[in-house]
Amino acid sequence: SQDPLVVFTPSGKRGRFPVGTPVLTAARQLGVDLDSVCGGRGICSRCQITPGYGEFSKHGVTARDGALSQWNAVEQRYRDKRGLTEGRRLGCQATLQSDIVIDVPPESQVHKQVVRKRAEARDIVLDPSTRLFYVEVAEPDMHDPSGDLERLRDALREQWDLHKITADLHILQEMQPVLRKGGWKVTVAVHLGDKENNPRIMQIWPGYYDGTVYGLAVDLGSTTIAAHLCDLQTGEVLASSGLMNPQIRFGEDLMSRVSYSMMNAGGAAEMTRAVRAGMRDLFTQIAEEAGVDLALIVDAVFVCNPVMHHLFLGIDPFELGQAPFALTTNSALRLRGDDLELNIHPSARVYLLPCIAGHVGADAAAVALSEAPDKSDDLVLVVDVGTNAEILLGNKERVLACSSPTGPAFEGAQISSGQRAAPGAIERVEIDPVTKAPRFKVIGSDLWSDDPRFVIEIGATGITGICGSGIIEMVAEMRMHGIVDAPGLIGSPEQTGSDRCFPDGRTYSYLVHDGTADGGPLITITNRDIREIQMAKAALYSGARLLMDKFGVDKVDRVVLAGAFGAHISSKHAMVLGMIPDAPLDKVTSAGNAAGTGARIALLNTAARAEIEATVRAIHKVETAIEPRFQEHFVNASAIPNAVEPFPILNS
Numbered sequence: 001s002q003d004p005l006v007v008f009t010p011s012g013k014r015g016r017f018p019v020g021t022p023v024l025t026a027a028r029q030l031g032v033d034l035d036s037v038c039g040g041r042g043i044c045s046r047c048q049i050t051p052g053y054g055e056f057s058k059h060g061v062t063a064r065d066g067a068l069s070q071w072n073a074v075e076q077r078y079r080d081k082r083g084l085t086e087g088r089r090l091g092c093q094a095t096l097q098s099d100i101v102i103d104v105p106p107e108s109q110v111h112k113q114v115v116r117k118r119a120e121a122r123d124i125v126l127d128p129s130t131r132l133f134y135v136e137v138a139e140p141d142m143h144d145p146s147g148d149l150e151r152l153r154d155a156l157r158e159q160w161d162l163h164k165i166t167a168d169l170h171i172l173q174e175m176q177p178v179l180r181k182g183g184w185k186v187t188v189a190v191h192l193g194d195k196e197n198n199p200r201i202m203q204i205w206p207g208y209y210d211g212t213v214y215g216l217a218v219d220l221g222s223t224t225i226a227a228h229l230c231d232l233q234t235g236e237v238l239a240s241s242g243l244m245n246p247q248i249r250f251g252e253d254l255m256s257r258v259s260y261s262m263m264n265a266g267g268a269a270e271m272t273r274a275v276r277a278g279m280r281d282l283f284t285q286i287a288e289e290a291g292v293d294l295a296l297i298v299d300a301v302f303v304c305n306p307v308m309h310h311l312f313l314g315i316d317p318f319e320l321g322q323a324p325f326a327l328t329t330n331s332a333l334r335l336r337g338d339d340l341e342l343n344i345h346p347s348a349r350v351y352l353l354p355c356i357a358g359h360v361g362a363d364a365a366a367v368a369l370s371e372a373p374d375k376s377d378d379l380v381l382v383v384d385v386g387t388n389a390e391i392l393l394g395n396k397e398r399v400l401a402c403s404s405p406t407g408p409a410f411e412g413a414q415i416s417s418g419q420r421a422a423p424g425a426i427e428r429v430e431i432d433p434v435t436k437a438p439r440f441k442v443i444g445s446d447l448w449s450d451d452p453r454f455v456i457e458i459g460a461t462g463i464t465g466i467c468g469s470g471i472i473e474m475v476a477e478m479r480m481h482g483i484v485d486a487p488g489l490i491g492s493p494e495q496t497g498s499d500r501c502f503p504d505g506r507t508y509s510y511l512v513h514d515g516t517a518d519g520g521p522l523i524t525i526t527n528r529d530i531r532e533i534q535m536a537k538a539a540l541y542s543g544a545r546l547l548m549d550k551f552g553v554d555k556v557d558r559v560v561l562a563g564a565f566g567a568h569i570s571s572k573h574a575m576v577l578g579m580i581p582d583a584p585l586d587k588v589t590s591a592g593n594a595a596g597t598g599a600r601i602a603l604l605n606t607a608a609r610a611e612i613e614a615t616v617r618a619i620h621k622v623e624t625a626i627e628p629r630f631q632e633h634f635v636n637a638s639a640i641p642n643a644v645e646p647f648p649i650l651n652s
């Protein structure tokens, strides 16, 4: 008779094996993705499977109800200690008896799909940089003079097929007591290596280590630094945290930081120290929040713009401040935690995504990784809105990229009543077409300001100012209701029919909210504020328009707004302002913090690193500063929405 046939789902891989073959052995031979840390010794329980069709034999161990058990003695012990769900078996204990279909549940797959967050454009399949391996090491012998490390390496080769393993000095320092404490059984965390590095032992524990190792995905922005702490075995985000970039005290925007380094001897080094110290604070904070030991963070991925990239690496950004904006390197970098004075595992693997060009950094590369314009059938415009807008335009055929200096107005800076997004800031606005009075929402409350409960709900915080998304909606609403004209002038009370418009120097301002009676601020929109928004939005639009010229198109199929701020922009208002090209409103979507997502993809899926390196090499870079048409587009785009270009979809 024939050997039993086994079929694994979901992979569909199948084969025949002699009666008595452990499922794990069959899975390995067929290349089925079935996890194991203990190598089939019945310790780790990572190999759990469920019989789909057909059966395993019952065991001579009595179950609680007196019948024969579905589990063998090892599984029974495991069940008593940690619990094994009814119907589940350990793949290393269950053996093939007859034809059977076996399902490998997602938790038991190494390359499992990571739970997708809302707004994320693509799936992330886990392909972790670092994995845990339990090994039994040969004891030293007077007749065999090999060292403990050599015998550990032999064991990893024989039991796990891991070759060319290296270990840092700190592992050598702990290895001997750990091996002896574990009775020559240890668990090691091995970084599996990449195109520049051999596999490396990152940690070693006596016996079986029942924990996990962690990684960080970091978006280093000029204003904020945001990090996700992830479990490298499950892909789960355990904590997300952020802090203000401490370099802010050297200059609000990128160019002011570059000039700080030019004007002050040692200025660049000072900023490097500041950002690294901030990074350490953030890591302490996030590790505390998740209850994780910093030394178990063995991998970190960073995305940032070119100036942040250089300053974080300890490179003077001088050349980035002047044409031709040469980067020190635009390649991806593979470094160690201690190269950057990080407080995580000292030899943690650090990966920086490649930069696209002197003004288009690794953050834009991360956006390209998460939004994948290079895989899109339709023509997609991806705008990452911040103090510097990074713009990508492309489809499967080709992708173009540029950056445009929008300045900080979209973040509420340089606006008279502007502020950062924080409780008390106006973030949504509607102007009544008849009374021309605004109603608004502030951060921290779900109520509109004309709701009688609003005052109570906002409480002591009160209304403090207008944040970036609020100012965009405000200006767009003002334009829609005739308070501002196309060139960007606020009208008089007579012209607008609103006594909220009042003379303010040589122009008019619009009253949003008067909180002075309660000791609060007087919130107005001045004509200078409108100018600031016009400049910022014109820079954004002309960057996009320039890429469209290069592509030879005058419309795009869809628009993706990325960036933490992009998540809050209303697409209708963005289009009324002419920030983005005319497109059907349902084709304008928000991707949230796409750069952060890209960092997380590169952290969890190491194969994605090579992928984005290839994509970035193929992206065509456009330098806005030397394109004569940029100026022309900029002038036209200063009008609201635009002096020359019709917005047919918007106007319909």
Ligand code: FES
Pocket (backbone or CB within 6 Å): 024, 035, 036, 037, 038, 039, 040, 041, 042, 043, 044, 045, 046, 047, 090, 091, 092, 093
């Ligand atoms: Fe570890 Fe089965 S492989 S318990």
